[in-house]
Amino acid sequence: METVSLPHLPDYPLHICLFKDVNNAPFLRQQLLEGNTDFEYAFLDASILLSRNQVLAACFRAINDLLQDRLKSRNVHSEIVFSLSPNNNISESFRRFGVAETSRHILAVKVGGVQSQIEQHLKGSVEGNLVPLTDEQFAELRDESRLRKVYKIGATGNEAEAFVIGSMALKGS
Template identity: 80%
Template sequence: METIILPHLPNHPLHVCLFKDVSNAPFLRQQLLEGNTEFEYAFVDASVLLSRNQVLAACFRAINDLLQGRLKSRNVHSEIVFSLSPNNNISESFRRFGVAEASKHILAIKVGGDDASVGEHLKNNVKGSMVPFTDQQLAKMQDESRVRKVYKIDAMGKEAEAFVVGSMALKGS
């Protein structure tokens, strides 16, 4: 697990774990649907992620919206999933970016909390292999055709990342 402090939000640490080959995605999804407070995480299907920068931009926007009283979803964790989307349809955002029954690679993000207890909880409840949260690992998990379809892009790479982050930032403007 990695703890990330965003420069402008030092009081809101991000605890991030990337898992590959997850076998219990239906269980994790069910915990979210039931509103189980022990599972207040942003569980993201890693196959639609381009980069760390994309994820950190979504986290920044969600935390900033929390602090400004502008959340459009239930909590900061669901807002992270919503912030990954290029449009304002919340249910579509959860379908495209949230953990699904068939998700095999999952990024778990917790805003705040004790890093030791978060790491232990995830280790005990996510049945998969923890790997470093790097662009290289995300690239191995990426479903390029889904990414192209979700963001309506032709080319992949740094240009795609700039377009994706820009479309996330402009949403709702």
């Protein structure tokens, strides 16, 4: 688990875990659908994520929207999922970026809380292998064709990161 403190938002630490080869995605999805408060995380399908910066940009936008009382979804964690989308369709955002029954690689993000408790809960709840939160790991896990289709880009290397983050930032403006 990695804890990240975003510039300008030191009171909202992000606790992030990247899991590979997850076996219980249907269970995790069901917990979210039932509104189980023990599972109040942003559970993301890691195969559709380009980079660590993309995830941090989505978290920054979601926390900023929380602080400005502009959330379009239920809470800051669902807003992280929504913030990844290049468009304003909330249900499409969850379908594309949220954990699905078929998700094999999952990124879990928790805003705030006690790092040791969050890490213990995630390690006990997610049946998968914890891997480092690096761009190299994202490159290994991602579905290139799906990512290109969602963001309508030709390549998914470093040159695509600015376009992806820009499309996330500009939606709704």
